[in-house]
Amino acid sequence: MSVFLDAFSTAFKLIVSLDTSLLEIVWLSIKVSISSLIIASVFGFPIGALLAIKSFRGRALIIAIFNSMMGMPPVVVGLVVYLIVSRSGPLGWLEILYTPYAMIIAQVILILPIIVALSTQILEELHKEYEKIFKIFSVPPKTAVFTYIFDSKDALLTIFLAGFGRAISEVGAVIIVGGNIDHVTRVMTTTIALETSKGDLSLALALGIILLGLSLIVNLVATKIKSTAKGGVNG
Amino acid sequence: MHHFKYPIYFLLSFLIPSLTFGGEILLQSTTSTNNSGFYSYILPKFKNDTGISVKVVAVGTGQAIRNAQNCDADILIVHARKAEEKFVANGGGIKRHNLMYNDFVVVGPHEDPAQIRESKTISEALISIFRLQPSFISRGDNSGTHKKELELWQKVAVSVKEHSGKWYKETGSGMGTTLNIAAELDAYTISDRATWLTFKNKRELRILFEGDPLLFNQYGAVLVNPAKCPKTKIEKAKIFLNWLLSENGQSEIQNYTVNGIQLFYPNAIR
Numbered sequence: 257m258s259v260f261l262d263a264f265s266t267a268f269k270l271i272v273s274l275d276t277s278l279l280e281i282v283w284l285s286i287k288v289s290i291s292s293l294i295i296a297s298v299f300g301f302p303i304g305a306l307l308a309i310k311s312f313r314g315r316a317l318i319i320a321i322f323n324s325m326m327g328m329p330p331v332v333v334g335l336v337v338y339l340i341v342s343r344s345g346p347l348g349w350l351e352i353l354y355t356p357y358a359m360i361i362a363q364v365i366l367i368l369p370i371i372v373a374l375s376t377q378i379l380e381e382l383h384k385e386y387e388k389i390f391k392i393f394s395v396p397p398k399t400a401v402f403t404y405i406f407d408s409k410d411a412l413l414t415i416f417l418a419g420f421g422r423a424i425s426e427v428g429a430v431i432i433v434g435g436n437i438d439h440v441t442r443v444m445t446t447t448i449a450l451e452t453s454k455g456d457l458s459l460a461l462a463l464g465i466i467l468l469g470l471s472l473i474v475n476l477v478a479t480k481i482k483s484t485a486k487g488g489v490n491g
Numbered sequence: 492m493h494h495f496k497y498p499i500y501f502l503l504s505f506l507i508p509s510l511t512f513g514g515e516i517l518l519q520s521t522t523s524t525n526n527s528g529f530y531s532y533i534l535p536k537f538k539n540d541t542g543i544s545v546k547v548v549a550v551g552t553g554q555a556i557r558n559a560q561n562c563d564a565d566i567l568i569v570h571a572r573k574a575e576e577k578f579v580a581n582g583g584g585i586k587r588h589n590l591m592y593n594d595f596v597v598v599g600p601h602e603d604p605a606q607i608r609e610s611k612t613i614s615e616a617l618i619s620i621f622r623l624q625p626s627f628i629s630r631g632d633n634s635g636t637h638k639k640e641l642e643l644w645q646k647v648a649v650s651v652k653e654h655s656g657k658w659y660k661e662t663g664s665g666m667g668t669t670l671n672i673a674a675e676l677d678a679y680t681i682s683d684r685a686t687w688l689t690f691k692n693k694r695e696l697r698i699l700f701e702g703d704p705l706l707f708n709q710y711g712a713v714l715v716n717p718a719k720c721p722k723t724k725i726e727k728a729k730i731f732l733n734w735l736l737s738e739n740g741q742s743e744i745q746n747y748t749v750n751g752i753q754l755f756y757p758n759a760i761r
Contacts, residue, residue, distance in 0.1 A: 343562035343722050351722070353563055354517065354548060435548035438531070453667030454526050455674075455692030 263461035270462060278463075282470065285443040288356050288430070289423035292363035296419060300368050301412070304375030305401070309383050319376060325369035330362075334432030337362040341433065354435040359443075362429035367419040374415045378408050410482055417478055424471060444470075515544040516727045519556075519564035521635060522665050524710070525549035527685040527754055532747050537734055543727050551665060553633030559583060559713075562720035565728040567713045570635035570683070575711045584713035588736060591744050591755040592709045595639060596687055597700035598670070599625075599679035607679075613703040614647045621649050624658040626678035630669050631661025635708075640681045643705065670696070683708055685754045710755070712736075735759070 270278050307319055339345050341353045341361070352358045382404050390400050405412070427445035434441030436450060444467045451460035524530060530547050538544055548558070552569040559567045560583050568590065569575060575587045597607060597616055605623040610616035620627055629651065630637035644651045651659045660678070662669045666686040673680040674694040682690075687698070714732055717725040734740045741757035748754065 342558075343720065345561075348562070348722070354546060435546075437546045437548060440546055450526070452671070453522070453665050455667060455671060455690040457692055 259458050259461060262458035263465060266458050266462035267465040271466065278466070280439065281442055281444055281447055282466070284356065284441075285424060285445070285467075286470070288359050288363065288443060289420060292360045292367055292423050293416065293419050295360065296364045296367040296371050297416065299364075300371030300419075301375050304372045305379055305404070307372070307376040308379035319373070322369045322372045322376070326373055328366065328369070330366055330426040330428035330430075331432065333362050333365050334429035337365065337429065337433045353433065354437055354441060356434070356441060358433040359430045359441060362433050363423045363426070366426060366429060367423055370419050370422060371415055374418065375412065378411045378415075379404055382408055409485065413478055413482055417475060420474060421471065424467070424474075515546045516565040516724050516731060517563070518545050518547050518566050518568060518731075519558050520547055520549050520568045521552050521555065521570055521710075522549045522667070523570075523636075523683045523686045524568060524755075526667065527689045527749060529685070529747060529754065533740075533743055536743055537731060537740070540734065540739070541730055543730060545731060551630070551632050551634030552636075552638070556583075559715055562715065562722060564715050565724045566715060566731060568710060569713075570708055570710045571638045572709055572711060574635075574638065575713055579713060582716055582719050585716050586714070588712045588732065589758050589760055590710045590712045590735060591741075591757045591759075592707060593684045593755055594701065594708050595636065595681050595706040596684055596698045597679060597681055598673065598687060598696045599699045600677040600695045601697040601699075602677075602695075603697075603699050605679070607700050610700055613643055613700065613705050616700045617643060617647050617649065620679055621647070624654075626673075626676050627659050628669050628673045628676065628678045628680040629659060629661045630666065631655075631663045632665070634665075636666060636681060636683055639706075639708070643681075646705070688752055688754065689749055709758075 307315060307322075337358060338353065341347045341350060341358050343351070343353065350357075352361075386400070386403065389395075395403075425445065427449050430441070430443060431446045431449060434443070434446065436442050436446040442450075444463060448460045448463045448467070451457075451463065518530075520530070525547055526549065530545075534545050534547070548555075548564075550558070552571045552574065555564070555567060555569050556571075556574055556578050558564055559578065560581075567575070567578070567584065572587070575584070578584045579587050597613070599605070599607070604625050605616075605619045607616035607619050610619060629640060641651070655661055660672075660676075662672055664672075666682055667690060669680055670682060670686070670690050671692055672678070674692055674696050677695060679699070684701075712732055712735060714725065714728050715723045717723045735744075736759040741759055744755050744757040745753070
């Protein structure tokens, strides 16, 4: 049990002392995860909208593929990205293995299915609700899209947070393609794995507590945005 | 649409470090050298002398060599001589050099049920373990330590594969994870000395056997062959290798201690 007490006091000390190597690791974790989230959203939401609104052959199959990709093990994604960006792989000339870019690519692959699958589901239901009305009043597609976004913004925020949660918490992919290189690609989760392997369990747990705190802050900020937006509409 | 700019700035902030990127050399190394703090000690000294930065990827010897075979390294520092020589023979590396050594130790629960403390040789110790069959944890990951352990079992004619999953348990993980499991299960295992000395979750585990010449642990350095991997930064990697093998580099290795204990003994042939 003393490990838990040690962990809390270590976490507290690390935060209070603003340990520079900790800040570096936390900042890289945030940068990589947010970048992945933005890129995955830029592609994910339009794909989701397309799947929700258009009907075409193979649509059900594509949806099933994205749904099942939500459960893809990060370590497999890491291995595939490694083989692609390795110096001997097809994209080896980019020389991005063991850099944050490779980590972002891996995380985009991990998050994209979550964003596509969940946004398809939400927008599909909205579309069913509004389709006929929009047709009757011949609402232009642009207005329709904005209506959907506006109506589902709470749910979309939840999708965002689900994606962020997957990105910030995974270790299997980033440790392979990033290499856990000190000052270059070391993030929260890979540091936790490293400290665990060094037998420093209380430091590892302390970092876990900080990671959890970070997630909590992001979620609180998101909730705040949500309620502000609501307040704006009602008032 | 103003607020759309911020994510873009955020992404652009990544491009700034990339402009200066590409000058470092890439070292694939065993975990024992990295986790013991050896590189955090020696690499700044090398950078100070030459201005060259080194990025370290620390994995097991097997994986390090595999990554180097994929050209994802400029230099390799590992500890499995036969595998290193094979890597050179296959054209992956230029030449193998002795760099430094220490030794392996057998650790286990301090009660020592198999009574290997009294053993005179490592073979005797392993036979005692085999007779009693208490839990023995193997790396099982094709690392330098794993290869050494298999060699030692082979010497006493015990085919451990037949016992895998019973008293002989393969973790398929790094030394640290394997030590964590051994500590939890009160089991025996073989560790390199550097990882053991810097490992913080020892609990009931103690060194129970050490000192047999068979437990010698040689670290070697190999440059990745530019003929096979044209993108390798051979010139800088060569400077790094020569520095490590030089009198200066070797005495820096000699001077590295953790809690007053020397972890690596330089033995490059000059």
